[in-house]
Amino acid sequence: MALSKSERKLRIRRRIRKVSFGTETRPRLSVFRSNKEIYAQLIDDNKGVTLVAASSRDKDIKAKGTKTEIAHAVGKAIAEKAKKAGIETAAFDRGGNLYHGRVKSLAEGAREAGLKF
Template sequence: MMNRLQLKQRRLKRRIYRVRKAIQPKTARHRLVFNRSNRYLSAQLVDDATGVTLCSAATNEKGFAVQGKNKEAARKLGEVIAERASGKGIKQVVLDRRGILYHGRIAEFAAAARDKGLEF
């Protein structure tokens, strides 16, 4: 019998798989992955064709303006990752929310990235 934590992790893996399956046909674009841990938020831009991380940002980086994992930190993270992506010449991406509902922190992250010029 599974305990509650194992069941929760299993459901999250299923959601991650469903989201990834839906965005895989758009292989011409790079994947913008949003992740939240218990303490921090992070994002990375991945090229699925080669399996390489092109750029990344996290709230636990040295010199990051806002610490923690609230909406303000998510907005700042979206701005930082968009600036780094535009520095590499990347404009069009597809958002991989990893099974997280598009609400709250992830919506703030996406809005900030769009405001700074990323298209998705």
């Protein structure tokens, strides 16, 4: 029997989390995508703490346009906040989503702003 869409996403998320682990020097860039918004966090898994966060709901993100363009702006914002916190590299965790569309746009925006992963 085939997996449902949510079961498939959960299976992929668990597989990614086995490999992707965040430390203080190289935190995990976790992406959560809902139907309307997109959220990104830099997480230190050793301490269980969120170091930096950005989302499309933040007031400092002034991007208008499509969801993909807004995700690109969120990627730039998370990278700028990370640089202020002294973080230059991260482990990318797409959270079970395909690396396509908004998730890809967020990653490219973060790379443009100087975050490496």
